[in-house]
Amino acid sequence: MLIVATLIASVTFQAGVNPPGGVWQDNDNGHHAGRAIYASQSAAYYVFLISNTFALSASILVIISLTHRFPFHFEIIIATVSMIVTYGSAIFAVTPDESVRFRYVIAAASVPFILR
Template sequence: MGFDSKDLEAELKNNMLVVATLIVAVTFQTGFSPPGGAWQGTEGGHEARKAIMASLKVSYHMFLILNSLAFSIYIYSAHLILVYHEIVVATVSMAATYGTAVWSLSPHKDVKLRYVSMVALFPYLWRLSYQTFKSFRSCKQQQVDRS
């Protein structure tokens, strides 16, 4: 009584969706409510509704980069697993909402927007470069085989 490969593949796909959903939910929520929260008032030279953690520039930048990377990788993973028009529209909307939240919580908008944008594109660029390298290597192998 073993599993056939289609059952295992479907179970793996379902498990990956569960993990992706959990990671996207956590990273999405963290984008809206960063560690330490946001300043409630403008006392002390801080801007209201901006991330408290942003006063620690290096830590905040690392937080933004790593959280956004995790978010975008798992959004990309969901795209690979589920390719339905409605899901794609929903995930693009969710990614835009995440970017807007991070941008609005960050005191220095131009720098943070660049970080989030670069990190959000990373999984797509990685996959594109991998596919390009793979096809290039395949073409080279075919040329060697013909020789």
């Protein structure tokens, strides 16, 4: 189960850092370089971002739960928190401000921890 959770965390992290469709390479036609191309389809990108964040958060919860008695548990938590901060920074960097309300993304990230 730990391997599956780690693979899910890896895939969802990568999808958040490199969103489907890539990012714009230039500042032409009303878009900005470095922003997600997929964000131009606001509703679809919103669903992707919420579900991807929820999956990452749930897999991180499983990883933390399964490694609770490991000798280096504290180090695993530090690495996990760093990964969460990196993920958040990446989605903030590639997501246009007007396309997503980030309070819903944060709520999606906290649901697995609240339910636990």
